[in-house]
Amino acid sequence: MSVSGASSSSTSLNVQSLVDTRLRLDELQRQLGTGTKSADYAGVGLDRGLAVGMRQQLSTLASYTDNVTTVDTRIDLAQTVLTGISTQAQNVRSAARLSGFQIDNTGQTQDQKIAKTALDAMLGLLNSQFGDRYLFAGRATDQPAVESTAHVLDGDTTRAGLKQIIAERNQADLGSGLGRLLIPPVVPPGTGTAVSVSEDVAGSPFGFKLAGVSSSLTNATVTGPAGTPPAIGVDFAGGNPNAGDTLKLSFNLPDGSTEDLTLTATTATPPGTNEFTIGASPAATAANLQAALSTAVGKLARTSLSAASAMAAADNFFNMDAANPPQRVAGPPFATATSLTAATPANTVFWYTGEAGSDPARGTAVARADQSITVAYGLRANEQAIRKSVQQVAVFAAVTFTTTDPDARDRYAALSQKTAGGLDPQPGQQKIVDISADLATAHATLDAAKQRHAQTKAMLEDMLQHVEGISQEEVAAQLMAVNTRLQASLQTTALLSKTTLVNYL
């Protein structure tokens, strides 16, 4: 191999190699400065497709992690609300259970005032927002979930509120005073021995429903409940009963509870409460029984039935979803009404203003935690557990009493017991803790996913660094080597350019 000096034509080739070395030096400096192997895809190498895929995955992980953070906070807020509602319901339950009848000038007791405050709190909590998003409105997250307390209890100029619904239902359930039962005077008067108790209309949802009868009356024939409308008959044709014999009637009340009325035969005149005098003849006994029944049933109607009616009215009002609007008594007139009719948003306050579908509430908000892991955390204010709590508290806050009413105390006692009983956990029904448990499970899944994502992200970033990044030490060493080479080339080029015969001639 011949060695040519730095003269003429060979100079241009040497210059080219110097330029190339300089370019290599610049490239190494760029690598060191930016930390990446290449400024375009060509220089990344065979793994460039892998790098693109990994970056896509990292972007997905970042957005999953953001999702998880957002949804976690929403769930936390929802849990706080649920705890609040639960606490309010517990307060009202304790107050109602031990409540005494002391009304003030507004016709309500202090405990009922507590219930009203609790209702305010619950409806306010149900309208909680996370940013702009109402949490308890199902899918309609841009609308408030529930109406205000004023609208719910009192309605407005065109729409009926809970109080009006209760009043209408009260009229329908009480009817003429006997809870829609007919206890006609014995016929023929003076000689007839049969007493009958019957419902007034077959298939009507209002008033007492005859559930059963049991008697220990000797010589009496007790029949029923049978027929349409159902009726119970007590016939003393066989003779008078003995003192101490009892006749027990069981009634079903509109709120699903049962009430027993036991009448005892006595020889005392006048008979005591829930007693009837054995008359001289079966006809007289029958007449006495009829009178005692009327009195007792009337009293029961004004107390237990009235409270049950309020409960049923509240259920009619609150138990609603998209397929089942609130129900109202078809009328006026209400006292003789025989059916319920669907309410419309124009004539009744619909307490729940969110999205009311018939699919499970949890599915109304679903978050993706991972590729194929979704977490359902949707909530609707009209879910059974929440609705029941609100309903019970609302009815306790809605009913008013007067001092002049002799049955007010008993009615209040029935109402407060039913309220407290309704707030107790029922087997087979959704409780608020069940909802909390669903949310807690969702939270746990999300947290697990978040941790997994953090680990995957670390791995991917590491791999990406491997493919596209540089080893600082290696590049620095290469930089030094190239620099040295460049300096050596430059020096020798300078030296050779001086070594020419021209200088020596």
Next chain:
Amino acid sequence: MSLSQALNAAVSGMRTTQTGLALVAGNVANADTPGYVRKTLDQVAVAAGEVGIGVRAAGIDRQLDIYVQRQLQVETTGGSYADLRADFYQRLQQIYGQPGGDNALETIFNNFTSAVQSLTTSPDSNAIRNSVLGAAQVLTQQLNGMTVDIQGLRTDCENGLGNAVDEANQALQRIADINQQLGPLTSQDGTAAVLRDQRDNYINQLAELMDVRVVAGDNNQVSVFTTSGVQLVGLRASQLRFDDRGVLSPQSAWSADPTQRSTGTITLLSPNGGKVDLLASKAIRSGKIAAYLEMRDQVLPQAQAQLDELAAGMASVLSDRTQAGTPVVGPPAGFNLDVGGLKAGNKIELTYTDSTTGAQHQVTIVRVDDPTALPLADSATPNPADKVIGVDFSGGMASVVSQLNTALGSTLMQFSNPSGTILQVTDDGGTNKIDVTAASTTATASTLTGGSAELPFFTDANTPYTGAITSIGPQSKGFAGRISVNAALAADPTRLVVYQTSPLTPAGDATRPNFLYDQLTKATRDFSPQAGIGTVASPFSGSIGAYLSGMVSQQGEAASGADSLKQGQDLVVNSLRQRFNEAAGVNIDSEMATLLKLQTAYGANARVMTTVRDVINLLLQM
């Protein structure tokens, strides 16, 4: 032998030395001239009888290794081809952006899918809806910008071809001139050597532009041919013509048919009047011109087609709805399909089984609104196994049914129109040679609130993208330059969530956002192999993200390959050039040494003359 003979010999020596000095001066002066070949003096002794009486300059030699020169020319062509190709690939790589950088296509696509992902968690948030639209607009603008850049590169190629052709013409003309000038000269003439140098220089310039073969003739003539055999220059030069079409668009393409061609072509006009289209005859295979052509007609259109497929994929996965036909219980059994919603480019897919062999056959029926585009080739769809029938819907259902029965009658499927826009396809009934096993329609959604999650998210300027096929070509051609976000959607972001108006979709309903996200990241689609990813026999089937990754990967690999080729070629060219220079280059040191020798020789000859003069004087003084 006499004194006068000595004198004459010395004088001839001095004359020869002077010529030598002039030559050395010429070499040194031209040391850095490109293409200059070192010249040496050819000295020959003059004899009279058997006695030498002096020296004369017999001629001027060019120190040239012809074989190395020829090899260098060939490799120079390859070198400039590889250089230009690598340069354009490098510029193409800039368009895809820096890996992981904010301007990279992949980053912008990832930002879009992330925004949609956030929308699935908070469909009711106005801020997030707007961010989805914003990210979508950035994506479409990026695709539009990349299209402009790629077509800009093609336009640069067009301009470059124009310049190259001008350069080539100049070189050819000069070569022809020199051929004529060299004709009457002898090979020993000094000017002949200089002219030969110039001619070699022009041939080298030409070799950089295209691959040539040099054939030496007599009378110092040289003929230059392309390696495919077309004569470029002899005594007279042919002219190259290039019809520059200016700015190129995705629809501009070269075609052998002059009425269809929308890019320039190089025509050779030979001196005797003949015309040859050099592109049609594939006459130029290497050099800068070949690199420009490869870029303009193959590499860049393929990159454009890949972008177009990506854009078409994005638009159709979000807007196309496939519905299965309702079965018709036979005999004859089959399916009812509602074709009323089909637009140009939408499809009906049928599968039927041959009862005797059990083989499954697929037929795709495409609605075509431009009758001049019919009949369609089977390659109109990426699926290699299906038979494609294009049907013109302009004549109404009756015409559709008759076209189908004509085209597919041999398959034994029957088509009819029981009512309205229902197309009924059934098998052959009792004879039971075939069974229609599946039928479905794929239609593009045209409104934002059509009642299902599909929506025309991306549009082709102002019209929906339906994949229509016309006589110009498929709608996807150049679509990346026209894709934009649906203006109606941009004006009303609630439509990102609301997909039906009665009953009105609630604000927090995540059905449509989930659909958008799943389609963008998980839905697989068949992509056309015409774009260079996947093959005709097994087309690429994958998600949008996978196609993007494949596209970027393929382009990066091609650029890397071009760079390697360039580096290899540069190495070869450099080493050949070094070998050439060893023989033909001027070495200052050896010229100085020769100068020294000539100086001494001149001095010696002068001394001889002085001595002879003294001796003659001596004689005369006797």
